[in-house]
Amino acid sequence: MTVAAIKPKRVLPGFTLSLGTTLLYVALVILIPVIALILKGAQIGPAQFWAIVTSPRTFAALRVTVTAAALATIFNAFYGLLMAWVLTRYEFPGKRILDALMDIPFALPTAVAGISLTALYSANGWFGTYLAGTGIEVVYTLAGVTLAMAFTSTPFVVRAIQPVLEDLDPALEQAAMTLGASPWQIFRRVVLPAIFPAWLAGSTVAFARSLGEFGAVVFIAGNLPFKTEIAALLAFIRLEEYDYQGAAAIALVLLALALVLLILSNWLQFRSARHLEARS
Numbered sequence: 001m002t003v004a005a006i007k008p009k010r011v012l013p014g015f016t017l018s019l020g021t022t023l024l025y026v027a028l029v030i031l032i033p034v035i036a037l038i039l040k041g042a043q044i045g046p047a048q049f050w051a052i053v054t055s056p057r058t059f060a061a062l063r064v065t066v067t068a069a070a071l072a073t074i075f076n077a078f079y080g081l082l083m084a085w086v087l088t089r090y091e092f093p094g095k096r097i098l099d100a101l102m103d104i105p106f107a108l109p110t111a112v113a114g115i116s117l118t119a120l121y122s123a124n125g126w127f128g129t130y131l132a133g134t135g136i137e138v139v140y141t142l143a144g145v146t147l148a149m150a151f152t153s154t155p156f157v158v159r160a161i162q163p164v165l166e167d168l169d170p171a172l173e174q175a176a177m178t179l180g181a182s183p184w185q186i187f188r189r190v191v192l193p194a195i196f197p198a199w200l201a202g203s204t205v206a207f208a209r210s211l212g213e214f215g216a217v218v219f220i221a222g223n224l225p226f227k228t229e230i231a232a233l234l235a236f237i238r239l240e241e242y243d244y245q246g247a248a249a250i251a252l253v254l255l256a257l258a259l260v261l262l263i264l265s266n267w268l269q270f271r272s273a274r275h276l277e278a279r280s
Helices: 015-042 046-053 056-089 095-101 110-121 128-133 142-167 170-178 183-211 215-221 231-240 244-279
Strands: none
Touching: 015 244, 046 056, 046 244, 056 095, 056 142, 056 183, 056 231, 056 244, 110 128, 110 142, 110 215, 142 183, 142 215, 170 183, 183 244, 215 231, 231 244
């Protein structure tokens, strides 16, 4: 006597309706604006597009943006890994509060974050007063831009690594320990290969997020052309000047950088996953 398999009930509507609703949302919110931006940029022409992108002010804004985003990502790559490790491997009073604080940059408006950081790190702020005594300036410098970008992109790294560490089988580390491996060898040979794809993904998304950051940076940067002016702000200025082609060209460069990073990240994650499968 054979028993027919019981199919689980679908809580959501059927595949066709669910897929159609999802694709409609993606088209309206993501694809159509991106396509509109690409079409607007295509009207500029290669020569004019290159002239806009390579103009001294635009090139300086892109350089400041990429440099600050790279520095913020390097910081968050290590800080996010350390924070995820602490939240998953240790028990201590206030752990839940610290875990919840990691999501503050998601909930807090970026403009409010920028104002708060400016007030804290200005010459008469809580932290800025002590830093000014040592000759360190944060507000209206590249350091301030990096700080604001790091603040808004921290959760991407933490939340990418944390679930992977929680699901990692402790038996693997115990087996390596019984074989005489040191803590550093266990981390490098067992833990790091397992979390590397998530670490890479979180860092890449954090970098892409930093490239487009506006609200948190605009207050602490001072927006000095050729010094602390970021590309997103310059695009906004071009819109206020009714220079739609200039704004579209700058936005296209940021979009291209973000897409290249995401594609490269996905490719590296795929290669890493294949490598782990081959080793196992």
